[in-house]
Amino acid sequence: MANFSIDAKKEATYDAIVIGSGISGGWAAKELTGKGLRTLVLERGRDVRHVTDYPTTMMNPWEFEHRGQLPLEVRRQNPIISKCYAFYEGTTQFFVKDNEHPYVQEKPFDWIRGYQVGGKSLMWARQTQRWSDFDFEGPARDGFAVDWPVRYKDLAPWYSYVEKFAGISGNKDGLPELPDGEFLPPHEWNCAETYFRDKVASMYKDRHVIMGRAAHITQPNAIHTQQGRAQCQHRTICERGCPFGGYFSSNSSTLPWAAKTGKMTLRANSVVHSIIYDEAKGKATGVRVIDAGTKEMTEFYAKIIFVNAAALNTNLILLNSTSRRFPNSLGNDSGVLGRYVAFHNYRAGVSAEYDGHLESTTEGRRPNSPYIPRFRNVYKQETGFLRGYAAGFNAGRISRSDQSGLGADLKQSLINPRMSGWRVGSHMMGETIPKQSNYVHSEGQQLCCA
Ligand SMILES: Cc1cc2nc3c(=O)[nH]c(=O)nc-3n(C[C@H](O)[C@H](O)[C@H](O)COP(=O)(O)OP(=O)(O)OC[C@H]3O[C@@H](n4cnc5c(N)ncnc54)[C@H](O)[C@@H]3O)c2cc1C
Numbered sequence: 001m002a003n004f005s006i007d008a009k010k011e012a013t014y015d016a017i018v019i020g021s022g023i024s025g026g027w028a029a030k031e032l033t034g035k036g037l038r039t040l041v042l043e044r045g046r047d048v049r050h051v052t053d054y055p056t057t058m059m060n061p062w063e064f065e066h067r068g069q070l071p072l073e074v075r076r077q078n079p080i081i082s083k084c085y086a087f088y089e090g091t092t093q094f095f096v097k098d099n100e101h102p103y104v105q106e107k108p109f110d111w112i113r114g115y116q117v118g119g120k121s122l123m124w125a126r127q128t129q130r131w132s133d134f135d136f137e138g139p140a141r142d143g144f145a146v147d148w149p150v151r152y153k154d155l156a157p158w159y160s161y162v163e164k165f166a167g168i169s170g171n172k173d174g175l176p177e178l179p180d181g182e183f184l185p186p187h188e189w190n191c192a193e194t195y196f197r198d199k200v201a202s203m204y205k206d207r208h209v210i211m212g213r214a215a216h217i218t219q220p221n222a223i224h225t226q227q228g229r230a231q232c233q234h235r236t237i238c239e240r241g242c243p244f245g246g247y248f249s250s251n252s253s254t255l256p257w258a259a260k261t262g263k264m265t266l267r268a269n270s271v272v273h274s275i276i277y278d279e280a281k282g283k284a285t286g287v288r289v290i291d292a293g294t295k296e297m298t299e300f301y302a303k304i305i306f307v308n309a310a311a312l313n314t315n316l317i318l319l320n321s322t323s324r325r326f327p328n329s330l331g332n333d334s335g336v337l338g339r340y341v342a343f344h345n346y347r348a349g350v351s352a353e354y355d356g357h358l359e360s361t362t363e364g365r366r367p368n369s370p371y372i373p374r375f376r377n378v379y380k381q382e383t384g385f386l387r388g389y390a391a392g393f394n395a396g397r398i399s400r401s402d403q404s405g406l407g408a409d410l411k412q413s414l415i416n417p418r419m420s421g422w423r424v425g426s427h428m429m430g431e432t433i434p435k436q437s438n439y440v441h442s443e444g445q446q447l448c449c450a
């Protein structure tokens, strides 16, 4: 019996454990297995295999019961995730529904989650801009929040390392506030966008409109074909999962790469409850896992434990990890664990119509858009708020078809829509300053943001 338990413990022991299989967990798995470490990847959600588990990826609009729209009933049941542009009839399978894992919002907080192998790497918008020293130096310059322990030069080689493997498209724009990277060819502009770009350049020295850097393979290199990924086909239905591997996800890239080493064990439906702390060794030695199906608790052990469960769940796992040494949660002697939550602010949007360039239109689609890097408070504090914001921007010709007729007339007007002017739109995103009063805690998964 004693031998049996030693064997069982040996079987449950790995060189490394990675908690979560989203963007960061996939990378951790790739790196650790690449160094020859037997790695256990624990994922709370179901398995999602690349290509075979993208059920809507080849569906045409008319094949959806509601033509891709969310029925009112689904919206009513999911008021939080329905605010997310990427949640629609073709993607519902990847979003955590509001009532599946409810949480208490002391102040409103929209928590968009993807609990599955691949995490949010399946659902993300693939924008991949580098940070610059203006971002890293922010806290040191204005005194709010803790100074970053690294600067751009420390991270630059790692940005390059990741970009080359993931495949990032972009243009080398030479802007100090948004450093260039290892880019595949950039996406194309349309004439209304270049008009706006040139107009901005002629009016402002410090404002730039560039093509967003995005995790799309616009032209595959050998490293991408070795991953089994192909050139992006510009279908712009990425968040359904891409059978071409045209955009970067854990499912298309890092996880299959790690699996190829033969060193990775991927365990789906494994909810990590907490980290095991060994009082005698003074170290974390493993994790407690609840099987999502049977609710049975199992333990796994490793010398290296990477917690990659996304920002809030990583905090919640650590908050759940109490021991005699850490009655207030693992490593939480300071009491700040779960506090200083700082998500990026993604609120303001503007749109307008432009009636120039009426002789031109666009053809095809583009899974990316131009981008206006931060220009506020870059070289000096010039506003009443700290730090800055960036903006996405795009322009497209508006087409309207008369849907009033019937039969052949209706068909003709649908096939030949009337073109009106250009619709231009922009949305802002900004940094939020970490505050102690913004917190998450695990009792009933409560969230509070001031
Ligand atoms: C609609 C949308 C658009 C976005 N667009 C962009 C963008 O353009 N650019 C950008 O940089 N970022 C974007 N993001 C954010 C980006 O997706 C996340 O920052 C990124 O996925 C975080 O990676 P992660 O590995 O930390 O977490 P995730 O990718 O969320 O992965 C975490 C994983 O951990 C698992 N997990 C959680 N708890 C446990 C547990 N207890 N036990 C086991 N497993 C657990 C989850 O199921 C999940 O699979 C977007 C996000 C959304 C929702």
Ligand code: SF4
Pocket: 216, 231, 232, 233, 234, 235, 236, 237, 238, 239, 241, 242, 243, 244, 245, 246, 247, 367
């Ligand atoms: S736009 Fe590119 S990445 Fe997105 S689904 Fe189409 S081929 Fe895939």
